[in-house]
Amino acid sequence: xxxxxxxxxxxxxxxxxxxxxxxxxxxxxxxxxxxxxxxxxxxxxxxxxxxxxxxxxxxxxxxxxxxxxxxxxxxxxxxxxxxxxxxxxxxxxxxxxxxxxxxxxxxxxxxxxxxxxxxxxxxxxxxxxxxxxxxxxxxxxxxxxxxxxxxxxxxxxxxxxxxxxxxxxxxxxxxxxxxxxxxxxxxxxxxxxxxxxxxxxxxxxxxxxxxxxxxxxxxxxxxxxxxxxxxxxxxxxxxxxxxxxxxxxxxxxxxxxxxxxxxxxxxxxxxxxxxxxxxxxxxxxxxxxxxxxxxxxxxxxxxxxxxxxxxxxxxxxxxxx
Ligand SMILES: *[C@@H]1O[C@H](CO)[C@@H](O)[C@H](O)[C@H]1NC(C)=O
Ligand SMILES: *[C@@H]1O[C@H](CO)[C@@H](O)[C@H](O)[C@H]1NC(C)=O
Numbered sequence: 001x002x003x004x005x006x007x008x009x010x011x012x013x014x015x016x017x018x019x020x021x022x023x024x025x026x027x028x029x030x031x032x033x034x035x036x037x038x039x040x041x042x043x044x045x046x047x048x049x050x051x052x053x054x055x056x057x058x059x060x061x062x063x064x065x066x067x068x069x070x071x072x073x074x075x076x077x078x079x080x081x082x083x084x085x086x087x088x089x090x091x092x093x094x095x096x097x098x099x100x101x102x103x104x105x106x107x108x109x110x111x112x113x114x115x116x117x118x119x120x121x122x123x124x125x126x127x128x129x130x131x132x133x134x135x136x137x138x139x140x141x142x143x144x145x146x147x148x149x150x151x152x153x154x155x156x157x158x159x160x161x162x163x164x165x166x167x168x169x170x171x172x173x174x175x176x177x178x179x180x181x182x183x184x185x186x187x188x189x190x191x192x193x194x195x196x197x198x199x200x201x202x203x204x205x206x207x208x209x210x211x212x213x214x215x216x217x218x219x220x221x222x223x224x225x226x227x228x229x230x231x232x233x234x235x236x237x238x239x240x241x242x243x244x245x246x247x248x249x250x251x252x253x254x255x256x257x258x259x260x261x262x263x264x265x266x267x268x269x270x271x272x273x274x275x276x277x278x279x280x281x282x283x284x285x286x287x288x289x290x291x292x293x294x295x296x297x298x299x300x301x302x303x304x305x306x307x308x309x310x311x312x313x314x315x316x317x318x319x320x321x
Contacts, residue, residue: 037072037283038290038300040093042113043079043321044101050312055320061306062254062315063099063136069253069273070280074301078321079109083116090120092299094286095132095279098139100197100248105138105145105153118146125240132241132282137198140235140244144202147216156201156225162192162261163247165221165233174220176236176243180274187267194233194247194271195262196223201231201246217244241282249275257314 041064043057051058057079064074075093077086096117103110121131135143145151165188171177177185187193204222207213221234223246235244251262252272290296306317 032285032287034094034284034287034289035071037094037280037286038075038092038296039067039072039095039097039280039283040075040077040089040117041067041097041099041301042077042110042117044099045079045103045108045110046320047102048313051309051318051320054307054318057321059099059301059319059321060255060309060313060315061317061319062250063097064301064319065254066250066272066276067097067280070276070278070283072280072283075299076301076304076319076321077113079113081113086113086116087120090117090124090131091288092290092296094288095134095283096121097279098133098135098142100137100139103138105142105151111142111145114142115146118143121242122240129288130241130282130285131288132243132279132286134279135242135244136250137246137248140246141200141202143242143244144207144213144217144232144235148210148212152202152206152210152213153200154203154206154229155199155227156203156229156231157199157227158196158201158223158225158231159199160261161196162263163194163196163223163233164189164191165194166223167221168219170218171220171234174218174236175241176220176234176275176278179278181270184267184270184274188271191265191267192261193252193263193265193268194223194245194249195251195260196247197260198246201225201229204230204232207232216240217242223247241285243279243282245275254316255314256316257310260314 041059067074105111124131217235222230223233225231233246249272252268255262304319306319309318310316
């Protein structure tokens with residue numbers, strides 16, 4: 001009897017020990033902090049005639065400044081490498097940022113490379129290796145194509161339009177807006193703080209009717225296009241640290257063309273800062289690293305010099321590759 005009693009207790013004891021160990025390991029993993037994150041940015045294909053003399057791919061400085069403002073560094077990732085090279089880069093960077101632009105979302109090199117990283121990120125996150133992805137404008141559209149396995153975009157023009165966000169109920173329990181001060185959360189719904197520059201987008205109806213998309217992402221905000229269509233404007237992965245905005249948080253602080261409606265109010269600047277810091281905090285949870293300080297230094301964008309571009313584009317400066 002007593003022997004059995006003992007084994008029951010010892011069993012409980014060991015079970016508890018295992019639970020404690022697992023809880024601690026989980027906690028350690030989740031609390032590990034990398035304060036020197038590097039975010040990978042895929043270069044974008046040049047399609048604008050005025051930019052063609054400078055290079056075939058580019059990254060506007062506004063995205064670089066945006067990522068740096070959250071306390072991270074940027075590694076530009078070219079679109080001409082092999083799958084093995086992307087797999088190697090994946091183990092070194094702490095997040096991926098898909099910028100806006102004008103590439104085909106299925107057949108372009110931009111889409112091909114994004115898909116490689118997307119698959120690596122799914123596998124890594126499933127295995128407890130935290131790896132965040134952010135998509136802005138076309139970057140968000142590309143995330144929806146990758147998740148849905150097809151291009152479901154339709155015309156939802158909101159061109160050069162600053163809008164408030166129509167937040168869903170899920171927005172009030174999401175991760176992306178969790179750190180927002182109450183006043184900012186209110187301002188986001190009332191003031192035109194989000195710059196829109198797009199012709200295509202994902203209709204809310206399409207999102208809700210597509211099982212793959214609606215089970216993968218929480219819908220955090222919507223907006224109305226020129227044709228009256230309600231489109232998806234902010235999404236966040238339910239299980240994965242993947243985030244998308246159809247609008248452009250980087251313009252609020254880092255683009256100044258007088259011809260465009262870039263929101264520059266104090267609240268607009270705060271919105272942009274909050275989201276940059278949010279995403280870089282996600283990057284801090286990734287423990288990927290370069291093999292050596294020398295390799296890290298030579299991979300960063302600091303070795304490139306941007307070109308002054310405010311007199312022929314809507315960007316102040318552009319990095320060409
Ligand atoms: C906001 O979204 C709700 C549903 O989520 C919709 O009924 C309403 O028309 C939207 N309003 C605007 C201004 O987009
Ligand atoms: C833009 O400005 C730079 C620097 O002043 C100048 O070298 C360049 O020719 C200008 N480009 C155009 C297209 O005006």
